[in-house]
Amino acid sequence: MENLGRLIRSLRKERKLSQQALAEQYGMSRSTISGIENNTISEIGLRKVEAILNGFGYELTAVPRQSKRPTLDSLKKVNFHE
16 A cells, blocks of 8 residues: 555646645545555545546556565476576
């Protein structure tokens, strides 16, 4: 969510919108927008975040998380021990 908040802040600032203006556009409070941008909001509906992103021309998608460490299967594929 942290990266998402930074993205929304960046997009909002690029378009010279205040948090209040963005909040009014989507029927939210300014504090909700602030919480999203600063990753301090405990719960936020995906539909709200999706609406904001759609308004900026972005799409909310899910992608597999990249693991920091290789898995046994991935090491076997590259013949790690040879």
